[in-house]
Amino acid sequence: MEPAPGPQEKYQLITRNLQEVLGEDKLMAILKERELKIYWGTATTGKPHVAYFVPMSKIADFLKAGCEVTILFADLHAYLDNMKAPWELLELRTRYYEHVIKAMLESIGVPLEKLKFVRGTDYQLSKEYTLDVYRLSSVVTQHDAKKAGAEVVKQVEHPLLSGLLYPGLQALDEEYLKVDAQFGGVDQRKIFTFAEKYLPSLGYGKRVHLMNPMVPGLTGSKMSSSEEDSKIDLLDRKEDVKKKLKKAFCEPGNVENNGVLSFIKHVLFPLKSEFVVLREEKWGGNKTYTAYEVLEKDFAEQVVHPGDLKNSVEVALNKLLDPIREKFNCPELKKLSSAAYPTPSKAKPAEKGTKNSEPEDVIPSRLDIRVGKVISVEKHPDADSLYVEKIDVGEAEPRTVVSGLVHFVPKEQLQDRLVVLLCNLKPQKMRGVESQGMVLCASSVGEPRQVEPLDPPAGCCAGERVYVEGYEGGEPDEELKPKKKVFEKLQADFRISEDCVAQWKQRNFLTKLGTVSCKSLKGGSIS
Numbered sequence: 001m002e003p004a005p006g007p008q009e010k011y012q013l014i015t016r017n018l019q020e021v022l023g024e025d026k027l028m029a030i031l032k033e034r035e036l037k038i039y040w041g042t043a044t045t046g047k048p049h050v051a052y053f054v055p056m057s058k059i060a061d062f063l064k065a066g067c068e069v070t071i072l073f074a075d076l077h078a079y080l081d082n083m084k085a086p087w088e089l090l091e092l093r094t095r096y097y098e099h100v101i102k103a104m105l106e107s108i109g110v111p112l113e114k115l116k117f118v119r120g121t122d123y124q125l126s127k128e129y130t131l132d133v134y135r136l137s138s139v140v141t142q143h144d145a146k147k148a149g150a151e152v153v154k155q156v157e158h159p160l161l162s163g164l165l166y167p168g169l170q171a172l173d174e175e176y177l178k179v180d181a182q183f184g185g186v187d188q189r190k191i192f193t194f195a196e197k198y199l200p201s202l203g204y205g206k207r208v209h210l211m212n213p214m215v216p217g218l219t220g221s222k223m224s225s226s227e228e229d230s231k232i233d234l235l236d237r238k239e240d241v242k243k244k245l246k247k248a249f250c251e252p253g254n255v256e257n258n259g260v261l262s263f264i265k266h267v268l269f270p271l272k273s274e275f276v277v278l279r280e281e282k283w284g285g286n287k288t289y290t291a292y293e294v295l296e297k298d299f300a301e302q303v304v305h306p307g308d309l310k311n312s313v314e315v316a317l318n319k320l321l322d323p324i325r326e327k328f329n330c331p332e333l334k335k336l337s338s339a340a341y342p343t344p345s346k347a348k349p350a351e352k353g354t355k356n357s358e359p360e361d362v363i364p365s366r367l368d369i370r371v372g373k374v375i376s377v378e379k380h381p382d383a384d385s386l387y388v389e390k391i392d393v394g395e396a397e398p399r400t401v402v403s404g405l406v407h408f409v410p411k412e413q414l415q416d417r418l419v420v421l422l423c424n425l426k427p428q429k430m431r432g433v434e435s436q437g438m439v440l441c442a443s444s445v446g447e448p449r450q451v452e453p454l455d456p457p458a459g460c461c462a463g464e465r466v467y468v469e470g471y472e473g474g475e476p477d478e479e480l481k482p483k484k485k486v487f488e489k490l491q492a493d494f495r496i497s498e499d500c501v502a503q504w505k506q507r508n509f510l511t512k513l514g515t516v517s518c519k520s521l522k523g524g525s526i527s
Helices: 007-015 024-033 050-064 075-080 087-107 127-137 142-148 161-176 186-202 238-247 259-272 292-300 306-327 331-340 486-491
Strands: 020-022 037-043 068-074 115-119 181-185 208-212 275-277 287-289 369-379 387-392 399-403 418-422 428-430 433-435 441-443 451-453 465-468 494-496 502-504 507-511
Touching: 007 024, 007 050, 020 024, 020 186, 024 208, 037 050, 037 075, 037 161, 050 068, 050 087, 050 181, 050 208, 050 259, 050 306, 068 075, 068 087, 068 161, 075 087, 075 161, 087 115, 087 306, 087 331, 127 161, 127 186, 142 161, 142 186, 161 186, 181 186, 186 208, 238 306, 259 275, 259 292, 259 306, 275 292, 275 306, 287 292, 399 433
Parallel strands: 037 068, 037 181, 068 115, 181 208
Antiparallel strands: 020 208, 275 287, 369 387, 369 418, 369 465, 387 399, 428 433, 441 451, 465 507, 494 502, 502 507
16 A cells, blocks of 8 residues: 655645646645645536546546545536526536536546535525625626636626626635635636635635646647537547547647647646557557657657657547446436537428428427326236336326336335326337326436326326426327427426426426425436
8 A cells, every 4th residue: 555645745746737826835834734625616518528638637636645626517607607508408517517527537537436526506596605795796896807707708799797796606616615725727817816816805715726727629729618620529439539630730840739749748648657659660669658748859859740649649538538438328318418418400401392391399388298197006017117007197098008117116106196197108019018108207316216206286187287387378299209309308308396396497397286296306307
């Protein structure tokens, strides 16, 4: 077992490859007494890309140095930054970020149990935090607020007030997360100095600020989520990675604004402490570098060819991306990804002899959701995890419905209870039994998985219509066409509120007697 690093070794690990540190003396003083508490925040806006491996590799350094690390998913900041994340997509994007950041950390060998994960809205809507926002706004000038956010908040001709609030919230996060230091890119410097200036005016202490350099993108400028050619997405296919790296700026002998070299320096070297340049034997064969400076010198002197450098980065990068791709290959995360970042719809070309039709509205009133009463429940004859239920939905005959609830809801709890049934799915056979609907249930987010059928308000009758607030009118589709995926698109925004109420985009599921709810699964999904 290796001996624990001393204060000086910890300091070296914490500060290596950083561009700037504000508060070096304070940092060393803390390390001589105890472990450093530090946080890194990310606004849940555009899709994370491979440049996010840069802060991830520093987080690995912090953990090696014994730091207590908090990762903040800054969902409220994402909304305040010129609504880069629309309110209705905020929850979906935050969930996407949580999954993808954890997958990135796992791919580089960072133990998740040593990290604390927090959402901004977990505490930024509290009475105390809100009061501090008002207190801060009473001492901060408009000039200082605008200046602080100039490098981070999207700059527009007519700036919104929300963008002026952004730096103040980021400053307050340091106090409310109870940390000694904040880590970010050097583009955050003005917000960091803003925090140092204004937090003491509220009686809070200055923090240490650690800044990474900005890593050039593949085009030679900053790697950005909004510039498709400047970045490699974490879920890009191998052929896309190859194509983007092939087009990347990597001029022979030029080490300035070289995104390929920068990625090696700030991600690959810190993770492995070496980098292998792959070459054919006729060009000298493979060469292993144990110091980045030697590689950079060889590239500057054109001993290493750009093509070999790109091919070597491609191999190393795909090793990092493979476990992330594998994790996001499951149906649940594929659905989350497409829902959080919907592709802008394009009109399909008209079929021969027809006119282009208007795009269909995907709205909740297209779903035929009704209150049902379970008349009988039996185990499926050929599937241990399935029930076969007879459910009265106000029609001449009860419907036969197959549900995968055996491991979650005892048979006696289903018998004679009211449920919420989606009635206009195309009937399909499940292990030989045709199912004529779907019992809608709340499902927990974490493990172990818990499932609870949704509860209509007491006093409802079988067959009563269930609708979403604001979508009471409109006739449901006679039958939802599987290829159109109307239900799947709407379901992506189904959620259980903190009051256990079923919602679509924060609008309640209702009957004429009140709200549809579940027993206890706050924040859960609905399926």
